[in-house]
Amino acid sequence: MYTAWxxxxxxxxxxxxxWLVTSMSTLTISVALVLIGFxxxxxxxxxxxxxxxxxxxxxxxxxxxxxxxxxxLKFKQTLEEMEPxxxxxxxxxxxxxxxxxELLGKDLVAGLPREALPLQPAVEIRLKGQKxxxxxxxxxxxxxxxxxEVEWVDDVVHGLDRYRLxxxxxxxxxxxxxxxxxxxxxxxxxxxxxxxxxxxxxxADEIGVMRLVGATNGFIxxxxxxxxxxxxxxxxLLALLLVAVLNSHVQTTLTSDYLVSLQLDLLPAGIAVxxxxxxxxxxxxxxxxxxxxxxxI
Amino acid sequence: MNPSGYSGKTAxxxxxxxxxxxxPNGIEAVKDLTFQIDPGELVFVTGPSGAGKxxxxxxxLMMEDIxxxxxxxxxxxxxxxxxxxxxxxxxxxxxxxxxFKLIPTRTIFENVALSLEILGIPFPEVKKRVKxxxxxxxxxxxxTHYPPMLSGGEQQRVAIARALVNDPMIVVADEPTxxxxxxxALEIMNSFHELHKRGTTVIVAxxxxxxxxxxxxxxxLLNRGFIIQDTKGT
Numbered sequence: 177m178y179t180a181w182x183x184x185x186x187x188x189x190x191x192x193x194x195w196l197v198t199s200m201s202t203l204t205i206s207v208a209l210v211l212i213g214f215x216x217x218x219x220x221x222x223x224x225x226x227x228x229x230x231x232x233x234x235x236x237x238x239x240x241x242x243x244x245x246x247x248x249l250k251f252k253q254t255l256e257e258m259e260p261x262x263x264x265x266x267x268x269x270x271x272x273x274x275x276x277x278e279l280l281g282k283d284l285v286a287g288l289p290r291e292a293l294p295l296q297p298a299v300e301i302r303l304k305g306q307k308x309x310x311x312x313x314x315x316x317x318x319x320x321x322x323x324x325e326v327e328w329v330d331d332v333v334h335g336l337d338r339y340r341l342x343x344x345x346x347x348x349x350x351x352x353x354x355x356x357x358x359x360x361x362x363x364x365x366x367x368x369x370x371x372x373x374x375x376x377x378x379x380a381d382e383i384g385v386m387r388l389v390g391a392t393n394g395f396i397x398x399x400x401x402x403x404x405x406x407x408x409x410x411x412x413l414l415a416l417l418l419v420a421v422l423n424s425h426v427q428t429t430l431t432s433d434y435l436v437s438l439q440l441d442l443l444p445a446g447i448a449v450x451x452x453x454x455x456x457x458x459x460x461x462x463x464x465x466x467x468x469x470x471x472x473i
Numbered sequence: 474m475n476p477s478g479y480s481g482k483t484a485x486x487x488x489x490x491x492x493x494x495x496x497p498n499g500i501e502a503v504k505d506l507t508f509q510i511d512p513g514e515l516v517f518v519t520g521p522s523g524a525g526k527x528x529x530x531x532x533x534l535m536m537e538d539i540x541x542x543x544x545x546x547x548x549x550x551x552x553x554x555x556x557x558x559x560x561x562x563x564x565x566x567x568x569x570x571x572x573f574k575l576i577p578t579r580t581i582f583e584n585v586a587l588s589l590e591i592l593g594i595p596f597p598e599v600k601k602r603v604k605x606x607x608x609x610x611x612x613x614x615x616x617t618h619y620p621p622m623l624s625g626g627e628q629q630r631v632a633i634a635r636a637l638v639n640d641p642m643i644v645v646a647d648e649p650t651x652x653x654x655x656x657x658a659l660e661i662m663n664s665f666h667e668l669h670k671r672g673t674t675v676i677v678a679x680x681x682x683x684x685x686x687x688x689x690x691x692x693x694l695l696n697r698g699f700i701i702q703d704t705k706g707t
Contacts, residue, residue, distance in 0.1 A: 182590050382576045388534070389635065390564035391591040393557070 183395070187402025190375040197374060198407060201367030201462070205411025205455050208360040210418055212454070213447045215353035233303040235320065235334040241269075241296045243328040251328060252299055260303050260316065267298040296330060310343045361458065368407060368462025372400050376470045383471070397471060401463050408459020412452040419447070484548060485509040486643060486674045487533065492542035494528050494698075502528040504698040506542070510676065512642075515669035517685050518678040520695035526678035529695070530647045533676075534566060535559045547642065564592065567636030571648035573628045575620040581607065581631050582616040588639045606634045610664070626657035633664055643674045650681060658684060666690075 191198050237255075239248060248266070255264045273295055277285045285293065303316070313336050320332050376383070386396055487510040494502045503525040510516050518526050531537040532544055535551055544551040546562065554562060567588075575584050582603055589599045607613040610630040612623075620628055629649060636644055646665065650658035662677075662684050669675045669690075679685065685692055694702035 381574075382578070385574050385576055386587065386591065387560075388536075388563060388568055388574065389588045389591060390560040390562075391587075392560045395591055 183398045184402055186399035187406065190379070190399060190403040191406060194371060194374045194378070197367065197371040201364065201371050201459075202407050202411045202414060204360065204364040204367045205408055205458050206414035206418060208357065208364045208458065209412060209415035209451045209454055211353070211360055212357045213415065213419060213451065215350070215357060216447065216450075218353070219350065233308070233316075235301045235303070235316075235332060236267075237299045237301065237323060237329055238331045238333065239297045239299065239328050240330045243297060247328050248297060248299075251326065255299065255301060258319075260319070261301055262304040263302040265300045265302075267300055269295045269297055272296070272298060308339060308343070310340065310347065313340045313343060364411070364458050365462045365465065368404055368459055369466040371407065372404055372463045372466035373470050375400060375403060376466065397467055400467050400471070401460060404459040404463025404466075405456050406459070408455040408457065408462075409452065410455075411459070412455025415451045415455065416448055419451075483512060485545075486512045486514070486547060487676070488543075488545040489529075490543040490545075492532065492544055493540045494525075494532060494537060495540040501698055503532070503695075506700060508693060508700060508703060510674060512674055513669070513672045515666065515675045515688070515690040516677070517688075517690055517692045518676060518695065519680060519682065519685060519692055520701075521680065523697075524695040525698040526680070526695055527647055528698075530645055530676070530678050533645060534563060534568060560591075564588075564639065565642050567639070567641040567644040569629070569632045569636050569644070569646040569649045571651035573620070573625075573632045573652075575628055575631055575635075577620050580617050580619055581612060581623070584620065584631055585635045585638050588635050592639060602638055603634075606638045609637075610634045625652050626654075626660065629653060629657070629661055630664070633661070637668070637673075641673070643676070644668060646675070646677045646679075648679055649677065650679060650684065659687070662688070 239251070243251075252264050252266055255261055273285075273293065276293055316334075317336055317340075320334060320336070323329055323332055383396055489506045489508050492506040493504055496502065506525075506529065518529060520526055528537065532539055532551075533546065535554070539552055547565065549562065551562070576587070579587075585603045585606055586599050589602060594602075604613065604616075607616055610633060612627060612630055612634065615623060615627065615631075620631065623631065629652075633649075636646075644665070649665070650661050653661060658681065665675050665677055666688055692702070692704050693700055694704075
């Protein structure tokens with residue numbers, strides 16, 4: 177028990193020995209964790225948003241006005257047998273006209289020439305709910321272009337380009353996030369590494385004496401691991417505090433200034449655990465690297 | 474004498490068998506050292522600078538690897554000792570150096586307590602034994618002081634207290650009086666002699682022949698790495 181206390185005391189002593197580097201490494205660990213947390217929350221929310229969009233993925237195929245009914249039925253049947261298709265609904269020109277009138281107003285439509293209105297038969301296709309990815313969007317676009325080659329098809333209307341743009345933006349943001357988080361993690365590791373290196377150098381004489389009187393490797397190294405772990409844990413706690421403050425600020429601003437009731441939790445329980453464990457792991461990893469290089473016993 | 478360490482009577486405390494230490498630059502610091510030290514002996518190792526005194530001590534402490542030959546301490550062959558066992562060997566050896574090797578950022582109490590802390594001894598016991606040890610070397614009033622606040626002689630007494638506090642079987646001192654004036658040197662040597670009289674095996678490396686002559690103890694004289702004389706005390 178006393179030995180444990182002795183090791184903890186020595187580990188904590190090391191924190192104060194080079195307080196500037198200790199503060200820098202703690203801060204960098206917290207920034208790294210906040211960034212990782214931010215990107216994780218972002219990925220989580222955007223993922224569910226994209227999933228939500230994918231549930232309502234629809235295409236409208238406009239057919240030529242002179243499409244024979246037999247071809248129309250054959251086309252509808254072919255579509256229904258296709259894998260990604262969930263439901264196919266035939267939309268008569270009258271229905272299209274009613275929709276246009278509802279959208280633009282009866283008077284405006286009455287003033288327009290008939291040929292300006294899309295008064296042609298159409299088929300509305302609802303796709304099966306699926307996880308939308310860039311590859312999936314590309315597959316559907318390929319399918320759409322093949323559909324356009326069908327003799328009776330006039331045009332296919334879809335919002336897939338918009339999805340593709342969103343997905344490209346999300347992917348880019350993810351890669352950027354991974355890049356930034358990696359850089360900040362490396363910086364955090366570097367600060368912990370340097371801090372432990374300073375502590376080892378600062379205590380070089382003491383370590384030499386400890387070796388001579390018979391201290392084991394564990395006895396000599398444990399305070400450094402405690403020091404690194406404590407720094408990491410402090411970084412995790414600081415990250416938790418920063419995000420909690422940010423979360424509260426965002427919620428207050430949204431509800432009071434913009435009168436928006438948004439259930440956006442920036443600090444789910446998983447993230448809090450990640451901060452504490454991740455911070456400690458970063459601290460221990462930096463220490464392990466430094467001790468391995470500068471405290472060869 | 475043979476490397477098994479069996480001599481027919483009391484087992485020797487330390488045995489050297491044809492020991493060599495060669496450095497990568499080709500220098501041989503000690504050559505063909507063969508001797509044994511029995512329990513409770515006081516042995517002075519002497520010789521001019523560069524004779525190999527410090528190397529001999531460092532080999533015993535496993536601060537250096539043995540190039541050739543065998544060294545046995547309490548029957549344990551150091552060449553066969555695993556690296557992770559070295560700390561446990563050193564715990565049986567109290568060590569005193571010329572430059573004291575005290576930790577300047579720790580109090581006198583903490584410096585002496587270190588030898589016990591590494592053994593995991595409970596604090597009340599550590600406190601009791603360190604207090605007793607500091608009383609024994611006459612430094613109890615300096616327990617809360619730091620080493621730089623003490624004189625050279627006092628610092629060396631702290632180093633001796635640290636070496637003795639865990640009651641080692643063997644005490645090894647490398648030029649313990651090298652930095653001290655003659656009166657203090659005599660005082661320190663007397664404390665080693667006292668230790669020997671209490672039954673501890675003591676090995677002192679020193680080049681001060683004047684001090685050696687005061688004690689009727691065994692002297693191993695080294696020169697250029699060889700033992701050139703091994704005189705038993707009276």
